[in-house]
Amino acid sequence: MRYQSTRGAAPLLGFRDVTLAGLASDGGLYVPESWPSLTREQIADLAGLSYVETAVRVMLPFVGPDLSEDELRDLCTQAYGRFSHAAVTPLVQLDHQHWLLELFHGPTLAFKDVALQLLGLLFEKFLAGSGDHLTIVGATSGDTGSAAIDAVAGRAGIDIFMLHPKGRVSEVQRRQMTTVLAPNVHNIAIEGSFDDAQALVKAMFNDADFAGRFQVTAVNSINWARLMAQVVYYFYAAVRLGAPDKPVAFAVPTGNFGDVFAGYVAAKMGLPIARLIVATNVNDILHRALSTGDYSTGTVTPTAAPSMDIQVSSNFERLLADLAGAPVADQMRGFEAARAMQLTNAQRDGAAALFASDRIDADAMNEAMRWGFTQAGEVLDPHSAIGLAAARRADLPADVPVVTLATAHSAKFAEAVERATGLRPPVPARVGDLHERQERYDVLPATFEAITAYIAERATPRQ
């Protein structure tokens, strides 16, 4: 498999190099040159397979020739062996039509672990014996940071610099990052928003001098390997609910458009998906783009679902390029300059064939949390509740099962859950003594100069 940039001017790369590169050198995002597909029979054969075996069959077309089937199986066995549920991502029934796919049984209690546990192992494998040193730069609104840090803390040949918006992540999210005291982990709280952090990270990739001096790579969903690993659970859930004979819909709480783009990839590979429901909070740029074609940024409003307080959704570019059937360099440059753009008719129509969207405010989110608990005893976190609220409002035939992706454990957002439901979420054993542990992080202004100077002082330059 070879990968090309959404902006059309970066070299084609294989899986190993695309994983180590993160962002493409022309500022675009890497996508496969063509979509691999699974036949109806191959999809039917996934029924009853373990998560690891499903992962091997779904991801194998993307990793050759850099990884063999046995190597991929070995990495998946290690990655998913760290999950606390035997099913890795169990499916829970809420009523006759609604299901929850619990993606939060990994080490840091959010869906990010599904991809990042694997990505940490991929980095280690691809670096082995090379003498290279990786400098990971990442931006987080709370969950990617802790999952990435858990995946690479203490690994030789890797430093991780993680930027989070100061005061805008939950206490559990912050502590999951800042109490990891391994010397290769560097947490930076920036005086700004997640969008500022993400823009700084992209600017570091686009600075040839900086990116050349350190071998900079990404753990955000701009890294193709992140999305590839997330495609797996769409297949895993859908075959349990009747695919390929029966189409299934998914409701996805959405911020950076990575998780839902993985669903789009699953559909491209042949999985019969009736609808992908994009659920946003009041930071609703994606809902506006999909419902009216207007992709224009506003100011970010802090919400009880902080991981989705995002205006500029990196992976939307991957969708726009796929729907255009051509590089979108000009369209994206126009957006970067004006912070606004209109989708073309082809992009709007193409998206409308599979996607629906909804904007969920605080009342609807709280109502979904209460419904989940009274209906099925499920204590939902605010992000998952946004997905469920959109799922329940979606216009779908009654015989189509709808799976809401439950993207985080409620204990990560205990105060918001308690406010909505009166319930204090149960604290998983994995949280342990998090609140007693020592924290370490630095606070920096959200400027390119301040962040790059900080990293340059601590990172290992390329030999």
Ligand SMILES: Cc1ncc(COP(=O)(O)O)c(C=O)c1O
């Ligand atoms: C708990 C949670 N739910 C949903 C999302 C949105 O996912 P995505 O950014 O892939 O759209 C995030 C952050 O990315 C998250 O941390």
Ligand SMILES: N[C@@H](CCOP(=O)(O)O)C(=O)O
């Ligand atoms: N919600 C995310 C934001 C970053 O998204 P990513 O999927 O691109 O890493 C977070 O929790 O950090």
